[in-house]
Amino acid sequence: xxxxxxxxxxxxxxxxxxxxxxxxxxxxxxxxxxxxxxxxxxxxxxxxxxxxxxxxxxxxxxxxxxxxxxxxxxxxxxxxxxxxxxxxxxxxxxxxxxxxxxxxxxxxxxxxxxxxxxxxxxxxxxxxxxxxxxxxxxxxxxxxxxxxxxxxxxxxxxxxxxxxxxxxxxxxxxxxxxxxxxxxxxxxxxxxxxxxxxxxxxxxxxxxxxxxxxxxxxxxxxxxxxxxxx
Numbered sequence: 001x002x003x004x005x006x007x008x009x010x011x012x013x014x015x016x017x018x019x020x021x022x023x024x025x026x027x028x029x030x031x032x033x034x035x036x037x038x039x040x041x042x043x044x045x046x047x048x049x050x051x052x053x054x055x056x057x058x059x060x061x062x063x064x065x066x067x068x069x070x071x072x073x074x075x076x077x078x079x080x081x082x083x084x085x086x087x088x089x090x091x092x093x094x095x096x097x098x099x100x101x102x103x104x105x106x107x108x109x110x111x112x113x114x115x116x117x118x119x120x121x122x123x124x125x126x127x128x129x130x131x132x133x134x135x136x137x138x139x140x141x142x143x144x145x146x147x148x149x150x151x152x153x154x155x156x157x158x159x160x161x162x163x164x165x166x167x168x169x170x171x172x173x174x175x176x177x178x179x180x181x182x183x184x185x186x187x188x189x190x191x192x193x194x195x196x197x198x199x200x201x202x203x204x205x206x207x208x209x210x211x212x213x214x215x216x217x218x219x220x221x222x223x224x225x226x227x228x229x230x
Contacts, residue, residue, distance in 0.1 A: 007080065007081075008076075008080050011075060011076070012076075015072070024072075025068050028068045028071050028072070029068055032056070032067055032068070032071070034092070035090040035091075035092040036090075036092040037057065038055065038056040038057035038060060038067035038070070039055050039056070039057040039058070040055065040090055040091045040092045041055055041056040041057075041088055041089070041090050041091075042054070042055045042056075042088065042089050042090075042091060042193075043055070043056070043059070043074075043086055043087075043088060044086075044087045044088060044089050044122070044123075044193065044194070045086060045087035045122070045123075046074070046078055046079075046085075046086045046087070047077070047078060047079060048077075053194070056070055056071065056074075056088070059074075071084070074086045074088075087123060089193060098139075099139065099143065099145045102135065102139050102145045102146050102151075102154075103145050103146055105150065106158075107154060108154050108155070108158045108159040108162055109131070109132060109135055109151075109154045109155045109159070110159065111127050111128075111131040111132075112127075113125060113127045113128040113131065114128070116128040116129070116196070116197065117197075118197040120197075122194065122195075122196065124196045124197065125193070125196060126189075126191040126192055126193050126196045127191075128191070128196060129189065129190070129191035129196060129197070129198060129199060129200065130189030130190070130191040130200060131189075132155055132200075133182075133187050133188060133189040133200035133201075133202070133203065134189040135151050135154075135155070136148065136151050136152070136182075136184075136187050137187050137188045137189065138189075139151065141184070141187075148184070156169045156170070157169035157170050163228075163230070164230045165228055165230065168228065176209050176210065177207050177209065177210035178207065178208055178209065179205070179206070179207040180203065180205070180206050180207075181203075181204050181205040181206075182202050182203045182204060183202045183204060184202075185202070186201050186202030187200065187201065187202035187203065188200060188201045188202060199219075203217060204216060204217050208222070208224045208225050209224040209225065209226065210224070211224035
Protein backbone atom coordinates (compact mmCIF):
# COMPACT_ATOMS: atom_id res chain seq x y z
CA UNK A 1 0.00 0.00 0.00
CA UNK A 2 2.97 2.32 0.55
CA UNK A 3 3.77 2.47 -3.14
CA UNK A 4 0.09 3.02 -3.90
CA UNK A 5 -0.03 6.05 -1.58
CA UNK A 6 3.18 7.41 -3.10
CA UNK A 7 1.84 7.02 -6.64
CA UNK A 8 -1.43 8.69 -5.63
CA UNK A 9 0.45 11.60 -4.05
CA UNK A 10 2.60 11.97 -7.17
CA UNK A 11 -0.51 11.95 -9.35
CA UNK A 12 -2.20 14.63 -7.24
CA UNK A 13 0.93 16.77 -7.48
CA UNK A 14 0.65 16.59 -11.28
CA UNK A 15 -2.99 17.68 -11.08
CA UNK A 16 -1.97 20.66 -8.94
CA UNK A 17 0.57 21.89 -11.51
CA UNK A 18 -1.22 23.68 -14.42
CA UNK A 19 1.55 22.94 -16.92
CA UNK A 20 1.78 19.27 -16.01
CA UNK A 21 -2.02 18.97 -15.92
CA UNK A 22 -2.24 20.32 -19.47
CA UNK A 23 0.38 17.80 -20.61
CA UNK A 24 -1.54 15.03 -18.82
CA UNK A 25 -4.75 15.99 -20.62
CA UNK A 26 -2.90 15.93 -23.94
CA UNK A 27 -1.49 12.46 -23.22
CA UNK A 28 -4.85 11.05 -22.11
CA UNK A 29 -6.59 12.52 -25.17
CA UNK A 30 -4.00 10.92 -27.45
CA UNK A 31 -4.44 7.55 -25.73
CA UNK A 32 -8.23 7.73 -26.06
CA UNK A 33 -8.06 8.78 -29.72
CA UNK A 34 -5.58 5.99 -30.48
CA UNK A 35 -8.24 3.52 -29.34
CA UNK A 36 -10.92 5.07 -31.52
CA UNK A 37 -12.67 7.05 -28.82
CA UNK A 38 -13.89 6.69 -25.26
CA UNK A 39 -16.78 4.40 -26.22
CA UNK A 40 -14.23 1.74 -27.23
CA UNK A 41 -12.63 1.61 -23.77
CA UNK A 42 -14.48 -0.70 -21.37
CA UNK A 43 -14.02 -0.99 -17.60
CA UNK A 44 -13.24 -4.61 -16.77
CA UNK A 45 -12.53 -4.24 -13.05
CA UNK A 46 -13.05 -1.36 -10.63
CA UNK A 47 -13.94 -0.88 -6.94
CA UNK A 48 -17.36 0.49 -7.97
CA UNK A 49 -18.73 -2.73 -9.43
CA UNK A 50 -21.69 -0.93 -11.02
CA UNK A 51 -19.17 0.68 -13.40
CA UNK A 52 -17.78 -2.65 -14.59
CA UNK A 53 -18.91 -3.41 -18.14
CA UNK A 54 -19.55 0.24 -18.97
CA UNK A 55 -17.32 2.16 -21.35
CA UNK A 56 -15.38 5.31 -20.59
CA UNK A 57 -17.65 7.51 -22.75
CA UNK A 58 -20.78 6.18 -21.07
CA UNK A 59 -19.36 6.83 -17.61
CA UNK A 60 -18.29 10.33 -18.62
CA UNK A 61 -21.79 11.14 -19.84
CA UNK A 62 -23.36 9.72 -16.68
CA UNK A 63 -20.97 11.78 -14.54
CA UNK A 64 -21.43 14.96 -16.58
CA UNK A 65 -17.72 15.37 -17.30
CA UNK A 66 -15.41 14.91 -20.27
CA UNK A 67 -13.87 11.56 -21.12
CA UNK A 68 -10.43 12.87 -20.16
CA UNK A 69 -11.74 14.00 -16.79
CA UNK A 70 -13.42 10.61 -16.38
CA UNK A 71 -10.08 8.86 -16.92
CA UNK A 72 -8.58 11.05 -14.20
CA UNK A 73 -11.52 10.28 -11.91
CA UNK A 74 -10.97 6.55 -12.42
CA UNK A 75 -7.37 7.00 -11.35
CA UNK A 76 -8.17 9.08 -8.30
CA UNK A 77 -10.99 6.90 -6.96
CA UNK A 78 -9.81 3.50 -8.17
CA UNK A 79 -7.32 0.89 -7.05
CA UNK A 80 -4.26 2.73 -5.66
CA UNK A 81 -1.84 -0.01 -6.74
CA UNK A 82 -3.12 -0.39 -10.30
CA UNK A 83 -2.06 1.82 -13.18
CA UNK A 84 -4.96 4.08 -14.09
CA UNK A 85 -6.86 2.89 -11.02
CA UNK A 86 -8.78 0.31 -13.02
CA UNK A 87 -8.43 -2.58 -15.42
CA UNK A 88 -9.55 -1.32 -18.81
CA UNK A 89 -9.71 -2.94 -22.23
CA UNK A 90 -9.75 -1.22 -25.59
CA UNK A 91 -11.96 -2.53 -28.40
CA UNK A 92 -10.54 -0.46 -31.21
CA UNK A 93 -9.94 -2.97 -34.00
CA UNK A 94 -12.14 -2.59 -37.07
CA UNK A 95 -14.02 -5.69 -38.24
CA UNK A 96 -13.70 -4.41 -41.82
CA UNK A 97 -9.91 -4.36 -41.44
CA UNK A 98 -9.84 -7.84 -39.90
CA UNK A 99 -11.93 -9.29 -42.70
CA UNK A 100 -9.79 -7.58 -45.33
CA UNK A 101 -6.63 -9.08 -43.82
CA UNK A 102 -8.11 -12.55 -43.37
CA UNK A 103 -9.16 -12.65 -47.01
CA UNK A 104 -5.54 -12.42 -48.18
CA UNK A 105 -3.89 -15.76 -49.01
CA UNK A 106 -0.56 -14.62 -47.57
CA UNK A 107 -1.88 -13.75 -44.08
CA UNK A 108 -1.09 -16.35 -41.42
CA UNK A 109 -3.13 -16.69 -38.24
CA UNK A 110 -1.23 -15.88 -35.07
CA UNK A 111 -1.82 -14.65 -31.55
CA UNK A 112 0.34 -12.94 -28.96
CA UNK A 113 -1.35 -15.00 -26.26
CA UNK A 114 0.66 -17.41 -24.15
CA UNK A 115 -0.24 -20.19 -21.71
CA UNK A 116 -3.10 -19.40 -19.34
CA UNK A 117 -4.61 -21.26 -16.41
CA UNK A 118 -7.86 -20.53 -14.54
CA UNK A 119 -5.92 -19.41 -11.49
CA UNK A 120 -4.46 -16.58 -13.58
CA UNK A 121 -7.74 -14.75 -13.05
CA UNK A 122 -10.00 -12.66 -15.30
CA UNK A 123 -7.26 -10.41 -16.70
CA UNK A 124 -6.48 -13.08 -19.33
CA UNK A 125 -7.54 -12.03 -22.82
CA UNK A 126 -10.17 -14.11 -24.65
CA UNK A 127 -7.64 -14.70 -27.45
CA UNK A 128 -5.73 -17.08 -25.17
CA UNK A 129 -8.51 -19.63 -25.74
CA UNK A 130 -10.44 -18.54 -28.80
CA UNK A 131 -8.29 -17.09 -31.59
CA UNK A 132 -8.10 -20.07 -33.93
CA UNK A 133 -11.59 -21.55 -33.37
CA UNK A 134 -13.05 -18.07 -33.87
CA UNK A 135 -11.39 -17.68 -37.26
CA UNK A 136 -12.79 -21.05 -38.33
CA UNK A 137 -16.33 -20.53 -37.02
CA UNK A 138 -16.95 -16.81 -37.34
CA UNK A 139 -14.80 -15.67 -40.23
CA UNK A 140 -14.69 -18.79 -42.41
CA UNK A 141 -17.93 -20.67 -41.79
CA UNK A 142 -20.29 -17.83 -40.85
CA UNK A 143 -18.90 -14.74 -42.55
CA UNK A 144 -17.35 -16.51 -45.54
CA UNK A 145 -14.38 -14.15 -45.47
CA UNK A 146 -12.02 -17.04 -46.17
CA UNK A 147 -12.64 -20.65 -47.12
CA UNK A 148 -12.39 -23.30 -44.41
CA UNK A 149 -9.46 -24.87 -46.26
CA UNK A 150 -7.55 -21.61 -46.44
CA UNK A 151 -8.38 -20.77 -42.83
CA UNK A 152 -6.76 -24.05 -41.77
CA UNK A 153 -3.83 -23.49 -44.14
CA UNK A 154 -3.28 -20.06 -42.53
CA UNK A 155 -2.83 -21.83 -39.16
CA UNK A 156 -0.68 -24.74 -40.26
CA UNK A 157 1.42 -24.97 -43.42
CA UNK A 158 1.60 -21.21 -44.12
CA UNK A 159 3.17 -20.15 -40.78
CA UNK A 160 5.52 -23.14 -40.98
CA UNK A 161 6.56 -22.00 -44.45
CA UNK A 162 7.02 -18.39 -43.32
CA UNK A 163 9.18 -19.50 -40.37
CA UNK A 164 11.20 -21.94 -42.47
CA UNK A 165 10.01 -25.02 -40.54
CA UNK A 166 10.23 -27.71 -43.21
CA UNK A 167 8.99 -30.61 -41.10
CA UNK A 168 5.86 -28.98 -39.68
CA UNK A 169 2.49 -27.75 -40.82
CA UNK A 170 1.49 -30.70 -43.03
CA UNK A 171 0.23 -34.22 -42.55
CA UNK A 172 2.91 -36.10 -44.44
CA UNK A 173 4.94 -39.26 -43.93
CA UNK A 174 8.05 -38.60 -41.88
CA UNK A 175 6.76 -35.41 -40.26
CA UNK A 176 5.95 -35.13 -36.53
CA UNK A 177 2.28 -35.90 -35.90
CA UNK A 178 0.94 -32.50 -34.88
CA UNK A 179 -2.76 -32.96 -35.62
CA UNK A 180 -6.01 -31.29 -34.54
CA UNK A 181 -9.28 -33.15 -35.11
CA UNK A 182 -12.38 -30.99 -34.78
CA UNK A 183 -16.06 -31.24 -35.61
CA UNK A 184 -16.97 -28.49 -38.13
CA UNK A 185 -20.58 -28.54 -36.94
CA UNK A 186 -19.53 -27.82 -33.34
CA UNK A 187 -16.29 -25.82 -33.56
CA UNK A 188 -16.80 -22.54 -31.71
CA UNK A 189 -14.89 -20.27 -29.37
CA UNK A 190 -16.52 -19.80 -25.96
CA UNK A 191 -14.07 -17.48 -24.19
CA UNK A 192 -15.39 -14.02 -23.38
CA UNK A 193 -13.63 -10.96 -22.03
CA UNK A 194 -15.30 -11.34 -18.64
CA UNK A 195 -15.10 -15.17 -18.58
CA UNK A 196 -11.98 -15.97 -20.62
CA UNK A 197 -11.10 -19.40 -19.18
CA UNK A 198 -13.32 -21.45 -21.46
CA UNK A 199 -12.01 -24.00 -23.93
CA UNK A 200 -13.48 -23.99 -27.42
CA UNK A 201 -16.21 -26.42 -28.36
CA UNK A 202 -15.79 -29.02 -31.07
CA UNK A 203 -12.06 -29.73 -30.62
CA UNK A 204 -12.11 -33.47 -30.05
CA UNK A 205 -8.49 -34.58 -30.34
CA UNK A 206 -5.12 -32.83 -30.42
CA UNK A 207 -1.88 -34.70 -31.01
CA UNK A 208 1.47 -33.05 -30.35
CA UNK A 209 4.43 -35.06 -31.61
CA UNK A 210 2.13 -38.05 -31.85
CA UNK A 211 0.89 -37.89 -28.25
CA UNK A 212 -2.62 -36.90 -27.21
CA UNK A 213 -2.81 -33.45 -25.65
CA UNK A 214 -6.61 -33.47 -25.95
CA UNK A 215 -8.51 -36.76 -25.81
CA UNK A 216 -12.26 -36.80 -26.44
CA UNK A 217 -12.40 -33.01 -25.87
CA UNK A 218 -10.56 -33.23 -22.53
CA UNK A 219 -7.00 -31.97 -21.93
CA UNK A 220 -4.62 -34.78 -20.96
CA UNK A 221 -1.90 -32.39 -19.72
CA UNK A 222 0.61 -34.40 -21.75
CA UNK A 223 3.56 -32.13 -22.51
CA UNK A 224 5.08 -33.55 -25.67
CA UNK A 225 6.00 -30.28 -27.34
CA UNK A 226 9.58 -29.32 -28.12
CA UNK A 227 11.38 -26.11 -28.94
CA UNK A 228 11.39 -25.67 -32.72
CA UNK A 229 14.47 -24.37 -34.49
CA UNK A 230 15.06 -23.69 -38.13
